[in-house]
Amino acid sequence: MSVDQYSVCPCGSGKKIKFCKCKDSIHEMERVLKMMSGGQMVAALDRLNQVLEEHPDAAWCLAIRGRLLLELKEDQALAENAERFIRLQPSNPLALTQQAAYRGVCGETQSAAESLLQALAESSHGVDTFVLDVASVLSLSFAQAGNLLSSRCFAGLALTAQGYENERLASMAVEQVNRSREISNMLKDVPTLDVKPKTPAVRERYDEASVLLRANQILLAESKFESLARSNPQEEAVLRGLLVCAIWRGDAKRQSQILKKxxxxxxIDADRRARDLALSVLLAPDQPEICTPCSNYTWEIEDLAMLEQELIASSRVVQLPPDVIRMAGNTDENEVPPRSGFQLLDRELTETDKLPAPDVAPLVLTNALLFGKQTDRPARLELLSVCSSELDEAMKFFTAFSAVSGEPKVNEDTIPLMSAASVNMPIMRVAGTQAEARKLQTAVTNREFVRRVLATPLPLFDGKTPGETLEDEAFSLQRTALVRVIESYDVMYDDPAVLDQLRTALKVDALKPIDISDDEQVYSLPVDALYRVNVESATHQQLYILLDRARNFRCTPVQRGTAQRLLSIDLGEDEVRIKPHAYISLIDVTSDEEKAMELLAEAKTWAKANGVSHAPMLLNECVRRVQSGDSEGFQSVVQEIIADFSNDAAVMGQLQQMLVELGLINPDGSPRQGPPQGGAPMGVGSEPPAPPAGGGGGLWTPDSPTPPQTPGEGSKLWVPGS
Structure with missing residues (x-):
């Protein structure tokens, strides 16, 4: 097949083949592409190498070879290919993208971002799909590294590119962050350039830079913003421009520094300054400003057996189950696991025949692990993540044993505030149900949270506790920023009264509600501002948009309030379109099982009466029956789906996919395990964002999940086709 000499050369230079150095070897490309389409990757590589020996300046070979090497995970060869490609064509976007890919594979995400930004700057003839592929991978790498705003920027390249179809990775990176209640909502939005300079001369240059920024010419925009910042160091608009550039560069430290400035x-408005400081704290690598000191303590033990028996006999200690011990110690798979583990309680454990009242429920002070003697080290006792508030009591208890003597080895560390402020309840079996255990966990968490926050020393307050700064106006901004950080976690809205108590205790005013004036406002509000929307001020169309955003970002109280409002007003001709969505949204955020079932029954009745499919309600009910351990109810709902929708391939496909995701059947429809078992773990939906370091908490109750069946028992679960 003849090559069109006036088509754009695939090497990425932007030149037509007739005027590119590749013209003498381009006829070989069809042969190479046929090998690749036939799966002959190694043969294709060999042919590319031969062409490069004959035509060292065949850049198209280097472009295709780089993609092949990336796919085959030949990292070192990819680095050499990219280096050769850049020497041949220093401004070629494909060469720069290969360099970015190699750096990303090596974990050098910031350097990879710089190379990719250079590739974007050189992509004057349109962005190649290879650039978007690497941007997607880089977005996932940034997300895994905790650099969430940078991840969102690069994911946006792939998600908004016209005609690009391989956006799965980018979409996954964004959705994982959006759906997490344990990630601050401030980290789910990239800051926008919503402020402009007032001085005409500065504004003109600022507009030039912002145009470049919107065109993804980040490096050029950054140089203009930096020039403006040198002559206008306190100009808010310029600093916010530099912030967006730092986000694109993946420089989390610089992002934090600019926000602090x-x-x-x-x-700047005081509320805006407090939000900037809060975001600065959240973006800083490892968030040191809101981490509190803790330490691990290790003693060498002569008589380990005696110490173990004494701990078992103590009424203030609970022994950890074997399957929890390794997780509690964060032990590497290649290391010898602990011999036994214990939890030290803040009071004696008097009875286990029933769940305790919230005001007398025992709390865990620390986890202790006993390690047996090994070839290269003696037997030892380790206390994990002991904070200053628990140190004295933990030391007094353990050093009272004769086997624990001498000075311990101390390993200093830090844990996040949200872990330090959370309660850790003992892992033990008691009478009661999982629902009762979750209720107890919630009550104890809510009772303790504010007190613990006020008593936790933080670098944000120069090492003081927030409680020690209440009368010091110099720390007013820091106290407000701390409240904004805590408010930004969706899990904190499970009981809004706790946030009210926190604001009152720290002398911080709540932010004002937001009235909606138009649809665009709902789309443009930052995620953390959605919680303040006055739903009474919105039209039903604006409420629908708000509900969609709340579901996408998992803003639980917003989703609940908006759905309730939609169900209570006249939707007119939009009722059939909006009401099913509102019902499902409200049911999804209803934690009370009895109330959820009532809503499901109401939704099914409405759907049948209005000629709307009630399949979404039945599928939702299936999941709830499994999670609550209602095997009989679950099978009844499945039978109802079969009876009503057996001829609907879409519904039956959703049912099968749901059963596979729940682990009840295999993809081929065969049973996987026994009937659905009961109960979620203690504290689901009520625990603060980050679990305490060194182990989790939670009571075991008789309806807790039981182990899977042993092979050969067979399944008691009825599934379609069985």
Whole structure:
């Protein structure tokens, strides 16, 4: 097949083949592509190498070879290929993208971002799909590294590119963050350039930079913003421009520094400054400003057996189950696991025949692990993640044993505030149900949270506790920022009264509600601002948009309030379109099982009466029956789906997919395990964002999940086709 000499050369230079150095060897490309389409990757590589020996300046070979090497995970060869490609064509976007890919594979995400930004700057003839492929991978790498705003920027390249169809990775990176209640909602939005300079001369240059920024010419925009910042160091708009550039560069430290500088600009509104400081704290690598000191303590033990028996006999200690011990110690798979593990309680455990009242429920002070003697080290006792507030009591208890003597080895560390402020309940079997255990966990967490926050020393307050700064106006901004950080976690809205108590205790005012004036406002609000929307001020169309955003970002109280509002007003001709969505949204955020079942029954009745499919309600009910351990109810709902929708391939496909995801059947429809078992773990939906380091908490109750059946028992679960 003849090659069109006036088509654009595939090497990425942007030149037509007739005017590119590749013209002498381009006829070989069809042969190479046929090998690749036939799966002959190694043969294709060999042919590319031969062409490069004959035509060292055949850049198209280097372009295709780089993609092959990336796919085959030949990292070192990819680095050499990219280096050769860049020497041949220093401004070629495909060469720069290969360099970015190699750096990303090596974990050098910030350097990879710089190379990819250079590739974007050189992509004057359109962005190649290879650039978007690498941007997608880089977005996932940033997300895994905790650099969430940078991840969102690069994911956006792939998700918004016209005609690009391989956006799965980028979509996954964004959705995982959006759906997590344990990630701050401030980290789910990239800051926008919503402020402009007032001085005409500065504004003109600022507009030039912002145009470049919107065109993804990040490096050029950054140089203009930096020039403006040198002559206008306190200009808010310029600093926010530099912030967006730092996000694109993947430089989390610089992002935090710029935001902290913004929080110190007196001309900015106090609430905005507090939010800037809060975001600065969240973006800083490892979030050191809101981490509190803790330590691990290790003693060498002569008589380990005696110490173990004494701990078992103590009424203030609970022994950890074997399957929890390795997780509690975070032990590497290649290391010898602990011999036994214990939890030290803040009070004696008097009875286990029933769940305790919240005001007398025992709490865990620390986890202790006993390690047996090994070839290269003696037997030892380790206390994990002991904070200053528990240190004295833990030391007093353990050093009272004769086997624990001498000075311990101390390994200093830090844990996040949200872990330090959370309660850790003992892992033990008691009478009661999982629902009762979750209720107890919630009550104890809510009772203790504010007190623990106020008593936790933090670098944000120069090592003081927030409670020690209540009368010091110099720390007013820091206290407000701390409240904004905690408010930004969706899990904190499970009981809004706790946030009210926190604001009152720290002397911080709640932010004002937001009235909606138009549809665009709902789309443009930051995620953390959705919680303040006055639903009474919105039309039903605006409520629908708000509900969709709340579901996408998992803003639980917003989803609940908006759905309730939609169900209570006249939707007119939009009722059939909106009401099913509102019902399902409300049911999804209803934790009370009895109330959820009532809503499902109401939704099914409405759907049948209005000629709307009630399949979504039945599928939702299936999941709830499994989670609550209602095997009989679950099978009844499945039978109802079969009876009503056996001829609907879409519904039956959703049912099968749901059963596979729940682990009840295999993809081929065969049973996988026994009937659905009961109960979620203690504290689901009520625990603070980050679990405490060194082990989890939770009571075992008789309806807790039981182990899977042993092979050969067979399944008691009825599934379609069985």
């Amino acid at each position: 913004l929080s110190e600009v007196d001309t």
